Amino acid sequence: xxxxxxxxxxxxxxxxxxxxxxxxxxxxxxxxxxxxxxxxxxxxxxxxxxxxxxxxxxxxxxxxxxxxxxxxxxxxxxxxxxxxxxxxxxxxxxxxxxxxxxxxxxxxxxxxxxxxxxxxxxxxxxxxxxxxxxxxxxxxxxxxxxxxxxxxxxxxxxxxxxxxxxxxxxxxxxxxxxxxxxxxxxxxxxxxxxxxxxxxxxxxxxxxxxxxxxxxxxxxxxxxxxxxxxxxxxxxxxxxxxxxxxxxxxxxxxxxxxxxxxxxxxxxxxxxxxxxxxxxxxxxxxxxxxxxxxxxxxxxxxxxxxxxxxxxxxxxxxxxxxxxxxxxxxxxxxxxxxxxxxxxxxxxxxxxxxxxxxxxxxxxxxxxxxxxxxxxxxxxxxxxxxxxxxxxxxxxxxxxxxxxxxxxxxxxxxxxxxxxxxxxxxxxxxxxxxxxxxxxxxxxxxxxxxxxxxxxxxxxxxxxxxxxxxxxxxxxxxxxxxxxxxxxxxxxxxxxxxxxxxxxxxxxxxxxxxxxxxxxxxxxxxxxxxxxxxxx
Amino acid sequence: xxxxxxxxxxxxxxxxxxxxxxxxxxxxxxxxxxxxxxxxxxxxxxxxxxxxxxxxxxxxxxxxxxxxxxxxxxxx
Numbered sequence: 001x002x003x004x005x006x007x008x009x010x011x012x013x014x015x016x017x018x019x020x021x022x023x024x025x026x027x028x029x030x031x032x033x034x035x036x037x038x039x040x041x042x043x044x045x046x047x048x049x050x051x052x053x054x055x056x057x058x059x060x061x062x063x064x065x066x067x068x069x070x071x072x073x074x075x076x077x078x079x080x081x082x083x084x085x086x087x088x089x090x091x092x093x094x095x096x097x098x099x100x101x102x103x104x105x106x107x108x109x110x111x112x113x114x115x116x117x118x119x120x121x122x123x124x125x126x127x128x129x130x131x132x133x134x135x136x137x138x139x140x141x142x143x144x145x146x147x148x149x150x151x152x153x154x155x156x157x158x159x160x161x162x163x164x165x166x167x168x169x170x171x172x173x174x175x176x177x178x179x180x181x182x183x184x185x186x187x188x189x190x191x192x193x194x195x196x197x198x199x200x201x202x203x204x205x206x207x208x209x210x211x212x213x214x215x216x217x218x219x220x221x222x223x224x225x226x227x228x229x230x231x232x233x234x235x236x237x238x239x240x241x242x243x244x245x246x247x248x249x250x251x252x253x254x255x256x257x258x259x260x261x262x263x264x265x266x267x268x269x270x271x272x273x274x275x276x277x278x279x280x281x282x283x284x285x286x287x288x289x290x291x292x293x294x295x296x297x298x299x300x301x302x303x304x305x306x307x308x309x310x311x312x313x314x315x316x317x318x319x320x321x322x323x324x325x326x327x328x329x330x331x332x333x334x335x336x337x338x339x340x341x342x343x344x345x346x347x348x349x350x351x352x353x354x355x356x357x358x359x360x361x362x363x364x365x366x367x368x369x370x371x372x373x374x375x376x377x378x379x380x381x382x383x384x385x386x387x388x389x390x391x392x393x394x395x396x397x398x399x400x401x402x403x404x405x406x407x408x409x410x411x412x413x414x415x416x417x418x419x420x421x422x423x424x425x426x427x428x429x430x431x432x433x434x435x436x437x438x439x440x441x442x443x444x445x446x447x448x449x450x451x452x453x454x455x456x457x458x459x460x461x462x463x464x465x466x467x468x469x470x471x472x473x474x475x476x477x478x479x480x481x482x483x484x485x486x487x488x489x490x491x492x493x494x495x496x497x498x499x500x501x502x503x504x505x506x507x508x509x510x511x512x513x514x515x516x517x518x519x520x521x522x523x524x525x526x527x528x529x530x531x532x533x534x535x536x
Numbered sequence: 537x538x539x540x541x542x543x544x545x546x547x548x549x550x551x552x553x554x555x556x557x558x559x560x561x562x563x564x565x566x567x568x569x570x571x572x573x574x575x576x577x578x579x580x581x582x583x584x585x586x587x588x589x590x591x592x593x594x595x596x597x598x599x600x601x602x603x604x605x606x607x608x609x610x611x612x
Contacts, residue, residue: 079573085589086566089596093559096600097551213581236585237573246567273608280600283593290590520549 004158008324011333012157012340016168019190019341023175023183023348030182037373038112041180042356042380043268046107050269050277052185056349057265057278058285059188061256064149064343065142065407067195067292072315074296075304077233078224080241082293083249088286091253092279099257099279100272101425101519108518108528113353114263114421115361121424123510124432125365130439131417132361135260138414139354141406142259143391146343146350148316148400153336155307156320162396168340169347173388176348177381181268184348191345194338196288198323202298202335203291206326210301216294219301232467235297244467244480251484255415258422260353261346271523295319302326347388355383405463409450412466412484416442419495425519432510434498442491449483555606562596 030047032040039046048056066084073081102117111117114135119128147165154164175183207213221235232241256262269275299318302325306313323335359380364371371379394402420435452472455464467480502509518528565571572588579587 079585082586082589086592089566089589089592090563093562093596093600093603096559096603097556100551207581214578215581217581217583217586235583236575237569242569242573246569250567273604276604276608280597280604283597283600286596287590287593290586290593294586517549520551 005324005329005332007329008157008333008336009159011330012153012337015190015194015334015337016340019187019344020171020175022186022190023172023179023344025179026175026182026186027179029179029186032182035180036377038356038359038376038380039110039373041377042112042352043264044181044185046268047270048185048268048274050274050281053265053269053274053278054281055188055192056181056185056268057262058282059184059191059342059345060261060265060349061346062195062285062289062342063142063146063346064339065145066289067339067342068149068152068316068319069145070289070293071296071299071319074293075299075318076296076315078220078235078297079237080232080245081296082290083245083252084293085286085290086246086249087252087256088289089283090249091256092282094253095257096276096279098422098425099266099275102263103266103269103272103275104521105425105514105518106267107523108521108525109514110527112267113260113357113360114258114417115357118420118424119361119365120513121428122420122430122432122435123512124436125361127420127432127436127439128361129365130436131420132357134413134417134439134443135258135357136354138410139260139350140387140390141394141404141410142261143347143350143354143387144394145404145407146347147391147395148404149343150340151395151400152314152316153320153339155309155314156317156324157336165395166392168344169388169392172344172347173351173385176351176384176388180381181264181349181352184345184352185268187341187348188345191338191341192285194334195342198335198338199288199291201331202295202323202326206295206298206302206322209326210298216297216301220297223300240478241467241480244482247482247485248466251415251482251488252411254418254422254488255411255484258414258417260357261350264349264353264356292319295322298322347391351384351387351391352380354387355380358383408463408466409447412446412450412487413443415484415488416446416491418488419492428512429499430495431499431502431507433502433507434495437498438491438493438495441494442487445490446483446487449486453483551607553603553607555603558599558603562592562599565595566592 027035030045032045035041070081070084105117109120113132115128115132118131119125150165150168207216210216217235224233224235227233237245266275296318299322302322304318304321304325306315307317320336323332327335359376363379364376416439419430419438449468450466451462453464453468454461458464466483468483468486470477470479470481566589572585574585575583577584
């Protein structure tokens with residue numbers, strides 16, 4: 001291995017410690033009278049304005065793993081990896097009208113998690129439990145993957161071994177425990193500032209050094225032309241993967257705001273206009289993400305060779321290596337710090353969201369029904385620690401590839417909560433039993449299809465990707481489609497047929513604790529308390 | 537797939553507006569791969585595939601911002 005790069009490491013460590021200090025100070029930010037409720041600890045007081053929300057949600061959904069993995073995908077496959085751009089364009093207009101309804105109904109009823117909403121809307125603790133468990137399972141590997149982002153950066157600085165990650169996550173766990181959502185909200189300002197700085201410098205400076213954009217794309221084409229074996233790569237899409245490209249973008253867009261951590265960012269904002277304004281302003285991040293994706297092609301043009309660990313090339317190291325090769329040492333340190341800090345913000349929010357799901361929809365529902373707000377906050381704080389220990393254990397004890405597989409699965413399974421959460425916000429037509437059946441059917445279909453997909457390039461027989469061959473379903477074509485969408489079709493079909501059957505058979509349905517006017521309520525409107533109204 | 541129409545008429549306030557239909561544009565256009573899956577015309581060295589998709593970002597921002605401004609008054 002190479003020697004440790006002192007300049008880079010010092011700058012990285014200084015910036016990292018600086019934001020950690022901010023994380024601890026954040027508890028005093030906006031002076032909460034008490035931290036002893038989930039509204040304060042888990043949602044930052046439900047009072048974030050447009051700017052804080054923009055940085056928070058931006059910091060939340062454009063994660064360190066995204067910054068490392070998307071260009072790694074473009075490095076390996078070319079155009080197919082660029083799906084992140086249409087994905088993050090489509091998502092905001094798609095959820096614009098849905099999220100303001102979620103905010104309103106959550107504001108009126110004091111919901112903290114998407115499962116809280118499902119519980120009240122369909123009067124079904126079982127459906128809420130299924131949604132909560134799906135959310136926790138989908139979020140856990142996502143937290144673990146943030147570690148992969150930090151690890152890629154550390155490897156590039158010549159630092160090996162797991163102790164730096166343990167230290168980083170211990171610090172993260174401590175200030176999340178103390179400051180709750182205020183910590184990532186405050187750190188997000190630094191994180192996003194650094195990311196914007198690094199990327200703007202990178203897209204101006206690196207192409208200049210490499211001989212211009214035209215040359216970068218031509219170098220990419222030359223590399224992909226050389227790999228005739230793999231028909232799915234190239235600077236453009238081909239006939240067979242275009243449908244998958246569009247469906248992956250659409251499916252990912254529908255899944256994004258079903259993730260508990262994205263919803264946490266939405267519920268922490270203070271009124272509907274904050275959300276609407278952010279739906280128009282968040283695509284600024286998509287532009288940065290598009291440029292970041294192109295770093296993968298720059299790495300090809302710069303002839304970057306990924307670091308090999310245990311005999312396998314780790315393509316997640318291409319962007320750190322590109323920075324290292326192109327930038328002076330001190331700026332590489334800044335760029336690495338941007339990725340490292342970029343891991344802290346989403347990891348904190350995700351652990352808070354997962355902890356809230358456990359507290360509200362498992363602990364309060366099934367273990368201690370009369371839990372006080374203070375007890376809820378205490379449980380959530382402790383669970384947020386457990387979640388992080390679990391994420392670290394995932395990375396240390398298991399093959400990191402396992403976390404990557406799980407995250408791929410996570411996107412498919414979280415999409416299966418769309419009928420209950422997303423469609424549930426728009427209509428009360430579905431029957432609770434049919435929604436449970438649909439969710440189970442969608443999960444089963446999704447897992448089965450993912451299991452069946454091999455990846456010859458990585459020598460894997462199962463969980464090799466998310467592009468399912470339509471020929472497996474009997475269609476005479478080589479086209480592929482994103483598994484999540486196919487599983488969702490199964491899910492929705494079962495939910496529709498099931499609802500019709502339940503209604504014809506006159507099976508008892510849950511009671512809807514929400515009113516039509518709850519979905520358009522805004523800041524200052526009266527709130528309904530407590531949630532026990534929906535008990536059945 | 538997340539349907540955009542409000543299913544029931546709202547008694548007090550409503551999110552309904554003809555302007556909401558404008559949101560369909562940035563949801564559908566970026567998914568039409570046949571529009572942009574080509575190399576030429578290149579812009580500043582970028583193949584059409586890349587610069588056109590990046591150009592959809594301001595399109596999405598414009599549509600969403602228009603809907604926000606045109607529906608804002610109804611909330612007051």
